């Protein structure tokens with residue numbers, strides 16, 4: 001499609017397609033705040049208030065969940081399979097803090113849900129910034145790890161963790177000031193329905209933040225290299241030779257994750273719009289091999305994050 005041609009060009013954003021023309025990119029923003037068991041038990045949990053049948057189609061993709069369950073105990077190993085997420089964390093937190101603070105004012109007491117929270121590596125710093133955080137994940141093992149880890153610190157022990165899905169909380173009529181889903185949408189069964197659930201969880205004039213990987217020529221190239229040369233690789237494997245593309249490469253373990261199911265920024269913007277979330281700001285994450293750090297950028301050709309607000 002035309003947009004993926006555009007996306008293969010560096011800094012293509014200067015020629016944004018019409019449906020992204022209202023989205024502010026990173027360099028347009030005011031100065032940023034400092035950066036400073038394979039079968040998932042969700043359906044089988046008897047205990048909880050989340051067990052009534054959902055009216056919304058399930059977002060669950062079982063093979064994806066099995067992958068995460070298999071490596072759940074490595075969430076807090078900063079040198080382990082989730083290393084890329086750990087090293088990206090300060091950068092994505094900078095974007096979230098900056099956009100949410102400009103929209104809402106201080107973080108204190110802001111009700112935030114972290115959808116697909118994994119072991120809680122984003123939920124915890126959000127709680128430390130003063131937000132009232134709920135973390136949900138479809139994989140029971142992730143939630144157990146998240147809860148154990150959060151309980152190590154009184155500030156994070158306040159996080160409400162539940163093994164459930166966005167659509168089930170929609171049925172519960174739960175609402176949050178901000179709904180955050182980082183690196184999850186590429187793992188769900190139906191991204192458009194998933195966005196509808198995110199929107200339904202967001203209060204009127206609340207915020208929704210989604211990050212994912214672009215279906216670009218660059219992410220495709222990485223996938224091919226990965227598929228051909230990394231037969232033994234694992235989810236979120238860490239490969240030193242091209243750290244910039246780690247997050248992409250690691251998204252494609254053994255064919256269970258299809259490049260073709262990735263969303264372009266335009267597509268994400270469009271399906272969020274249809275779900276009544278108006279994307280206002282977007283940024284890319286880029287890796288600087290000289291500093292060994294990720295930073296926010298206008299380059300949304302591989303990893304990107306979008307901030308939107310809930311319309312009427």
Ligand SMILES: C[S@@+](CC[C@H](N)C(=O)[O-])C[C@H]1O[C@@H](n2cnc3c(N)ncnc32)[C@H](O)[C@@H]1O
Nearest residue numbers: 059060068116117118137138139182183184187
């Ligand atoms: C790549 S991880 C991202 C974790 C976390 N958001 C982060 O960025 O640090 C994706 C997570 O989404 C969860 N997940 C996948 N599909 C889901 C769904 N439909 N509902 C809730 N969680 C889901 C997985 O279990 C996994 O923990």
Ligand SMILES: [Mg+2]
Nearest residue numbers: 183184186251
């Ligand atoms: Mg992912």
